[in-house]
């Protein structure tokens with residue numbers, strides 16, 4: 001099968017103070033997130049002048065792919081902020097792109113990390129007459145280049161810490177119900193948290209740490225709905241109570257140092273550790289590592305050149321979809337939301 005382009009599909013983030021509220025409204029539309037939570041998160045963004053690092057990081061990663069001699073044009077579109085994926089797809093159509101591969105900037109399965117990017121593809125294609133065909137690349141949480149980049153980042157961060165530091169992996173929390181529904185029916189659910197646990201195990205193995213924890217961050221939603229726990233800041237406190245003197249946080253759930261990383265980890269978790277007198281270091285995300293561009297190109301080559309998928313676990317290489325249809329019937333079905341039909 002031949003392809004005319006690569007579409008880099010990401011979450012999007014505000015690029016100035018006036019963008020923050022409308023961006024947050026886009027993210028949470030119809031999701032039952034209380035306005036108080038939005039007020040709180042708006043303050044996090046305003047600490048950074050209303051600019052999330054995420055768009056610039058995506059542009060830098062795209063430049064790295066282009067600079068590696070990659071032979072397809074690369075387009076950039078987002079779910080929640082400009083450049084919006086609908087507009088990017090319209091531009092691709094004008095450029096006579098007929099069939100494109102899509103790289104979603106999330107390594108994992110689950111509704112928010114995978115299936116929602118399929119919904120973005122559906123939405124974008126519905127907005128463009130005679131839209132290009134879009135084939136989404138697979139999940140890559142266990143790819144050796146992804147694991148290798150994180151393992152080296154953990155080694156580099158460990159230099160700042162006492163030898164007996166505790167290794168703590170963190171990923172974005174999701175509602176427990178969403179994690180339960182993650183994966184195709186019959187697999188037993190929890191595809192998201194199981195993949196996060198597996199990637200964490202592979203990185204810990206690569207750096208030779210037998211003891212480590214997997215925790216969650218950045219929970220949203222109304223307080224009465226259970227989300228994956230423990231939270232990373234609560235966990236830092238629990239480790240302190242256990243007499244742990246240093247913590248190395250590895251944001252395994254993310255590919256770049258966007259706001260959830262620079263605020264929730266580099267500010268909140270780091271400040272709490274400092275108050276408790278604990279040493280703290282944070283491993284870099286793979287976005288800036290040359291292996292990240294290599295990974296994207298290799299995932300593309302699986303489709304264009306029949307390159308064999310490289311994986312370090314025996315989990316299914318899922319998430320490859322055509323024109324936004326789920327990768328298996330009823331895979332990672334969105335939760336039924338109160339008030340929505």
Ligand SMILES: CC1=C(CCC(=O)O)c2cc3nc(cc4[nH]c(cc5[nH]c(cc1n2)c(C)c5CCC(=O)O)c(CCC(=O)O)c4C)C(CCC(=O)O)=C3C
Pocket residue numbers: 011012013014024027028031033037038041052053054105106112113172173174175218219220221253254258259260
């Ligand atoms: C699994 C997952 C990933 C990882 C996979 C992936 O990377 O795609 C992720 C990434 C991100 N999440 C991000 C930002 C936000 N997520 C929110 C809200 C939510 N995230 C959720 C899940 C995830 N989110 C969920 C279940 C919600 C509740 C609302 C809903 O049901 O959809 C909110 C609303 C306010 C709040 O935090 O309450 C914001 C602002 C940014 C951009 C940061 C920047 O701007 O730099 C990124 C990369």
Ligand SMILES: [Fe+2]
Pocket residue numbers: 172
């Ligand atoms: Fe999020």
